[in-house]
Amino acid sequence: MEKVNFENYETTGFFDEMFNNEQKVHDHYALFKERLEKMSWKKLNFLQHSTDRAQLSLGMTFNVYSDNQGIERILHLDIIPRIINGKDWDFLEKGLKQRIQALNMFIHDLYNDQKVLKDKIIPKDLVLSSATYLKQCVGLKPPENIWCHITGTDLIRGDDGNYFVLEDNLRCPSGVSYMLENREILKRTFPELFEKLHVRPIYDYSHYLRDMLESLTTVTPACIAVLSPGIYNSAYFEHAYLAQQMGAELVEGRDLVVKNDFVYMTTTKGLKRVDVIYRRVDDDFIDPLMFNKESLLGTPGLFRAYQKNNVVLVNAPGTGVADDKAVYAYIPRIIKYYLGEEILLPNVKTYICAEEKDCNYVIENIHELVVKQTDASGGYGMLIGPKSTKQEQSEFKTKIKNNPRNYIAQPVINLSRVPTLTEGSIEGRHVDLRPYVLYGKEIKIIPGGLTRVALKKGSLVVNSSQGGGSKDTWVLDNNLKK
Amino acid sequence: MLSRVADTIYWMNRYIERAENYARFMDVNFNLSLEMPPDASEQWKPLVVTTGDWLLYQSLHKKVEKRKVIYFLGFDQNNPNSIYNCIVKARENARAIRPEITKEVWEQINYLYYLVKAGFEKKRWQSKDPRNFFMEVKKGCQLLYGIFDATISRTDGWHFGKIGQLIERADKTSRVLDVKYHILLSTSEAVGSPLDLMQWGALLKSVSAYDMYRKKYGKLSSAGITQFLILDRDFPRSILRCLMQAEQSLYSITGNAEGHSNSAERHLGLLKSQLEYADINEIINNGLHEYLDNFQKKLNDVSIAIFDSFFSVENITKQNQIQY
Numbered sequence: 001m002e003k004v005n006f007e008n009y010e011t012t013g014f015f016d017e018m019f020n021n022e023q024k025v026h027d028h029y030a031l032f033k034e035r036l037e038k039m040s041w042k043k044l045n046f047l048q049h050s051t052d053r054a055q056l057s058l059g060m061t062f063n064v065y066s067d068n069q070g071i072e073r074i075l076h077l078d079i080i081p082r083i084i085n086g087k088d089w090d091f092l093e094k095g096l097k098q099r100i101q102a103l104n105m106f107i108h109d110l111y112n113d114q115k116v117l118k119d120k121i122i123p124k125d126l127v128l129s130s131a132t133y134l135k136q137c138v139g140l141k142p143p144e145n146i147w148c149h150i151t152g153t154d155l156i157r158g159d160d161g162n163y164f165v166l167e168d169n170l171r172c173p174s175g176v177s178y179m180l181e182n183r184e185i186l187k188r189t190f191p192e193l194f195e196k197l198h199v200r201p202i203y204d205y206s207h208y209l210r211d212m213l214e215s216l217t218t219v220t221p222a223c224i225a226v227l228s229p230g231i232y233n234s235a236y237f238e239h240a241y242l243a244q245q246m247g248a249e250l251v252e253g254r255d256l257v258v259k260n261d262f263v264y265m266t267t268t269k270g271l272k273r274v275d276v277i278y279r280r281v282d283d284d285f286i287d288p289l290m291f292n293k294e295s296l297l298g299t300p301g302l303f304r305a306y307q308k309n310n311v312v313l314v315n316a317p318g319t320g321v322a323d324d325k326a327v328y329a330y331i332p333r334i335i336k337y338y339l340g341e342e343i344l345l346p347n348v349k350t351y352i353c354a355e356e357k358d359c360n361y362v363i364e365n366i367h368e369l370v371v372k373q374t375d376a377s378g379g380y381g382m383l384i385g386p387k388s389t390k391q392e393q394s395e396f397k398t399k400i401k402n403n404p405r406n407y408i409a410q411p412v413i414n415l416s417r418v419p420t421l422t423e424g425s426i427e428g429r430h431v432d433l434r435p436y437v438l439y440g441k442e443i444k445i446i447p448g449g450l451t452r453v454a455l456k457k458g459s460l461v462v463n464s465s466q467g468g469g470s471k472d473t474w475v476l477d478n479n480l481k482k
Numbered sequence: 483m484l485s486r487v488a489d490t491i492y493w494m495n496r497y498i499e500r501a502e503n504y505a506r507f508m509d510v511n512f513n514l515s516l517e518m519p520p521d522a523s524e525q526w527k528p529l530v531v532t533t534g535d536w537l538l539y540q541s542l543h544k545k546v547e548k549r550k551v552i553y554f555l556g557f558d559q560n561n562p563n564s565i566y567n568c569i570v571k572a573r574e575n576a577r578a579i580r581p582e583i584t585k586e587v588w589e590q591i592n593y594l595y596y597l598v599k600a601g602f603e604k605k606r607w608q609s610k611d612p613r614n615f616f617m618e619v620k621k622g623c624q625l626l627y628g629i630f631d632a633t634i635s636r637t638d639g640w641h642f643g644k645i646g647q648l649i650e651r652a653d654k655t656s657r658v659l660d661v662k663y664h665i666l667l668s669t670s671e672a673v674g675s676p677l678d679l680m681q682w683g684a685l686l687k688s689v690s691a692y693d694m695y696r697k698k699y700g701k702l703s704s705a706g707i708t709q710f711l712i713l714d715r716d717f718p719r720s721i722l723r724c725l726m727q728a729e730q731s732l733y734s735i736t737g738n739a740e741g742h743s744n745s746a747e748r749h750l751g752l753l754k755s756q757l758e759y760a761d762i763n764e765i766i767n768n769g770l771h772e773y774l775d776n777f778q779k780k781l782n783d784v785s786i787a788i789f790d791s792f793f794s795v796e797n798i799t800k801q802n803q804i805q806y
Contacts, residue, residue, distance in 0.1 A: 058585075059577070059592050231577050240580035250581045255484050257799050266799060268488045268638060268735070268792040 001040040006033070006419070009426060015161045015416040016428055017082060028085040028476050035193055036080075041424075047189050048079050048421050054185050060178070062234045062464065076469035077182050078420050079189050082431060082451040086200075086478035089447060092155065092163060095345030096435060097443050100151055102335040103168060104439065107147040107322050109338075111137045121337045122330040126354055129405055130327065131375050132171075132320030134283060136290055140307065140316070143216045144441065147316040150209075150278075151437040152176070152450075155345070157416035164348045164413065166432065168331075170323040171315065172280050175450040176436050177238035178470050180205060180245075183448070186472040198477040200447035205436070206245035209278075212440035213246075216312045219275045224248040225265065227256075227279040227286075229297045234465070239280050249274075253281065258301030263311045276312045283317045325374040325408045326352050349411055353404040362400065362409040366393050369409040371400070379463030386412060415460055418471065420453055430454045432462050433473065447475040483638045487579050489793035491639050492646035494575035495630075498591075499650040501568040502623035503689075504555055505616040507532065507658070510688045512613050515548065517680060525665070526551040532661045535563055553607040556616070557598075565619060569598045584633040587626065594622045641731035645788065648731075652724035653781055655689050659711050660774040662688075667704070682707060689719050708770065709762040721777070725754040735792075745787040753780050 011019045018029045025033045036044070052074070055061075061072045084092075109116050110127060117124045127133060152173025154166040183202055187194055214222050228239035230252050243250035249265060256274065257264050264271035279286060285295040290303040305311045321327065329350040332343040351358040351369070362369060366385055373381035383396045400407045417428030435449035451471040452462035462468040511529050518525075527546045530539045535554075538561060543550050558564045573595045576588055597618060606615045627647075634640045662685040666678070682702045686692040691710065694717050699706040714720040729750050733739065742748045765773045790797055 056596070057589050057592055059580075059588060231574065236577070240577070244581035248581075249484065250579075251484065252486070254795065255486050257795075266485045266795045268483050268485055268642075268798075270798060 001042055004036045004039050004041055004044055004426070006037075006426065009419060010428065011417075014414050014428065014430075015157055015159055017157075017416055017418045017431070026085075028083050031197055032081070032083060032193060035190070044079075044421065051077055051079050051185055051189060054188070055181075058181060060181055060237055062237060075178055075464050076455060077178075077185060078429075078453055078455075078469055078471050079186065080419050080421055080426070081186060081190075081472045081474045082418050082433070082453075083197075083474045083476065084433075086476050088163075089200075089475045090478070092345065092435065093445050093447075095163075095165075095343075096153055096437055096445055098335060098339065098341060098344050099153070099165065099168070099331070100148065100437050100439055100443060102338045103151075103170065103322050103331070104146055104148055105338040106334050107170075107319055108141075108145045110321060111140060111147075111318060116334065116337060119337070121333050122327065126326055126352075126405070127321065130321050130324045132283070132318075132324055134318040134321070136303065137316070137318035140318075142316045143312060146439050148319045148322070149212060149216070149314045149316075149439050151439070152434045153437065155433045155435065156348075156413055158413050161416065163345060165331075165345050166348055166413075167325070168323040168328065169434075170319040172235075172282065173434070173436070174235040174238055174280075175434055175452075175470075176205065177241040179436065179446075179448060179450045179473070181241070182450075182470060182472040197474065199474040200477060202446050202448045205446045206242065208438055208444050208446070209242065210246040210248070212438045212444070213248075213276045213278055213312075213314060215440040216314065217275045222275040223265075223273060224276045224278070225251045225256075225274050227251055227253065227277050227281055229253075229281050229285070233280075235280065242278070248278070251277075253286075253296070253298045256299040256302065258299060258305050261301070261305045261308045261310050263299070263302060263305050274311060276314065278314045283320060286313070286317065320375075325350075325372050326354060326405070329408065348413060351409040353400050353407040353409065358409075359400065359404050362407070363397055366397060366409070368412065370412055371396055371407055371409045374406055374408055379461050379466040379468075384412065384460065412460070415454075415462075418451070418453065420455070420471075422457075427457065429457075430460050430462065431471065448473040483582075483642075485793050485795055485798055487582055488638065488642045489789070490575045490579045491582065491643045492788070492793075494572050494579070494591075495643040495646035496650040497568040497572035497575070498594075498623050498626060499647045500563060500654070501565045501572070501594075502620055503651075503654040504533070504563075504565050504568070505619040505623070506690065507688050508552060508556060509613050509616045509620065510684050512548075512552075512611075512616075513687075514680070514684045519677065528661045528665055530554065532657045533563060534657065535561060549607060552612055556612070557602050557607055565616075566598050566602055569594050569619075579639075582639050584629075586629050586633050590622070590626045590629050594619070594626065597622055636734070638735050641734050642792070644731045645728045648724040648728040649781060649785060651719055652721045652728075653778065655711055655719050655721055655724070656774045656777055656781075658685065658688050659708065660771060663704070663708065663770055691717060691719060705762060705766065708766065712765070713757060713760060713762060722754070722757045725750065725757060729754050744791040746784065746791040749780070749784045749787040753777075753784060 011021065011023060019025055055074045055077060061074050106116060116122060117127065148170045150173065152169045152175060154169065155163050156166045157163055180202065213224050226239050226243040226248050228236060228250060240250055251265055255265050257266060263274045265274055281297050284292045286298040287300060287303040288295045288298055289300045306313050328347065329352050331347055335341060335343045351362050353359040353362055369385045371383040383392060415430035415432060418431050419426045420429035431451050431453045433449050433451050436446050438444040451473045452468050453471055454460060454462045455469045456467055507529055511525060514525060526548055530536050530551055533555060539554055542560060554561055555564055557566045559567060561567065573591050576583060576591045580588060601615050606612050666681055679702055683692060686695050686707060689711065695707065695710050710717060710720065712721050715723060717723055732747055732750060736743055736747060742751055
């Protein structure tokens with residue numbers, strides 16, 4: 001039976017996570033390559049097939065919004081892992097800590113003293129015009145002055161292998177359950193490699209998450225709830241998974257009532273007070289009295305209870321202002337301003353359409369840029385210049401001219417590639433990386449994250465809603481044993 | 483426990499129990515149809531009547547045919563109680579309360595879902611012998627009961643699930659008995675004839691009672707069977723036994739040793755006591771059909787009382803009782 005080989009594997013044109021330009025395997029992938037080459041193609045395909053089945057059986061499914069009636073899909077898990085060496089990881093960890101610390105100081109400042117605006121580090125109009133800036137949050141001081149307790153930062157690697165931050169997801173970043181379940185599945189796929197490679201463990205994420213949530217209240221024992229929009233939400237699997245892993249209550253808006261500015265769950269034995277809510281409902285929907293009046297997902301009075309410090313909301317409402325894609329461009333300056341340090345993990349060059357010079361540049365060069373709507377996420381509302389038609393380009397030009405504040409543009413980054421199992425062979429596919437950061441009394445970063453992979457040949461869009469899949473991410477120990 | 487969660491577990495268990503009952507009914511009926519003499523009419527209409535969806539069936543189909551009934555009860559998405567729909571709804575409920583159940587329970591419900599989904603896609607109602615499919619559904623449900631019992635703590639969630647299952651079970655036993663008894667006594671077949679015996683045997687098998695009945699009574703008789711299915715204190719599918727166990731679960735939830743503190747306990751306790759002191763000859767003489775009809779109404783009242791006492795958010799918010 002024919003064994004797996006990488007003879008026809010192409011690495012030209014992109015940074016490859018497994019091989020260098022001379023087709024030589026990177027050290028941290030050597031053992032994995034050896035293992036794969038001892039395996040037949042048939043066996044490899046069989047392992048992939050078992051993985052698909054395991055995902056279905058675990059119910060790791062999500063609903064896609066745009067499909068009629070919401071079709072249930074699994075997030076395809078490619079069994080070839082994305083491996084990161086320990087040294088690279090330690091650097092990423094430092095960069096992420098720096099960034100998240102500064103972002104929290106920035107948010108707190110924006111809703112309190114606004115020194116950053118007074119010192120003209122970032123244009124006042126740009127910040128205050130953001131749809132995600134919530135004036136209802138002005139003057140609030142959440143526990144420890146931390147606003148963003150859970151972050152999922154999107155990292156990419158360019159042509160030279162250097163890491164960049166592509167997006168800060170400071171609202172309700174999703175995907176961590178896939179990180180955890182992918183690992184459980186891969187441990188069954190390649191048990192012997194885990195032993196030999198000393199892959200850093202990630203299983204303790206839910207313990208840290210719970211500890212972090214408990215640390216935000218003085219009530220003991222604290223009643224902790226995960227607030228979900230319900231089973232039709234695309235991330236419902238994750239909400240249920242995290243509640244279960246933490247032993248927290250999984251609630252929906254209709255399970256909660258607010259009385260005398262305290263929040264209660266309706267239980268079979270009456271009302272029970274809730275102290276900390278890890279909410280996976282967007283700001284706009286948490287409380288119809290304060291925000292979107294049409295919202296059926298929230299609980300009337302919840303925000304007032306929060307204002308009075310009678311309940312902790314995680315993440316705090318209002319954090320979206322700092323992951324606005326236009327604000328992103330200023331983050332190097334923001335880090336410098338609050339921490340007096342140079343940014344460790346660089347940003348991608350960003351053109352702000354709200355600024356005239358940049359705007360003109362974007363309009364003229366739209367065919368070679370990626371244009372993004374500043375308040376959208378999930379791969380929606382974006383244009384990839386080189387892959388777009390003339391008509392799409394002119395549509396976007398009009399949109400930008402009508403509302404420049406709403407758009408930014410970035411050069412196309414050729415995301416790095418990782419070998420990925422395709423029909424009958426292994427080919428490079430583009431990936432990003434979303435590590436998860438917890439911020440309570442201290443900052444905790446789980447070694448790994450969710451590697452998202454664009455399954456379509458040549459595609460640079462890794463979002464699950466746009467045909468992306470995932471990979472398990474292995475961070476190795478520094479002292480790699482050969 | 484959250485009211486919504488309790489409500490959902492209750493219904494999840496009812497749906498599974500319903501699916502298992504339907505699967506058993508179909509299996510037994512299909513079996514019976516193979517052995518019926520050529521001139522005896524097949525028993526497919528009574529089966530639909532048993533499920534309480536005869537009106538719906540008539541609105542969808544003109545004639546009563548084996549394949550149509552199998553489709554209607556097994557796979558029809560227009561029938562809210564078809565096996566297919568019950569499993570889909572049970573799974574949806576399980577998803578909604580995923581943190582309350584174990585991985586093992588979830589995986590088994592998920593397995594059942596893919597089983598009925600594949601059955602639907604493969605059009606199993608058209609296959610020559612659909613019994614394998616129904617057997618698999620039945621076994622899948624029974625395995626789920628086992629996993630539920632072996633992995634879930636005996637806290638409120640388990641008890642609410644149990645109550646849902648037992649109420650559904652009592653309801654189904656009463657309906658099968660009602661319909662079959664009526665038909666059997668009105669046929670022209672001589673009592674004790676081979677056909678008569680086969681039919682009574684089939685009735686017992688539809689509620690998995692054949693072996694246990696034989697063990698206790700030996701001989702098949704209408705009075706014995708009626709007594710066994712309504713009033714037996716030991717058989718797990720008899721109506722009385724179901725109510726006794728449901729009552730125990732209810733007491734575990736409320737923490738009461740005896741007496742009653744809410745309308746659910748009152749309704750259930752009353753209904754159970756009435757059965758405990760009932761006499762089978764009296765029931766038969768006064769008309770079994772009337773008796774069972776009345777029972778089903780009262781059982782429905784129990785179900786409503788459970789909703790009012792535990793699941794209704796409106797009621798709970800009104801009560802103003804706060805636990806710390």
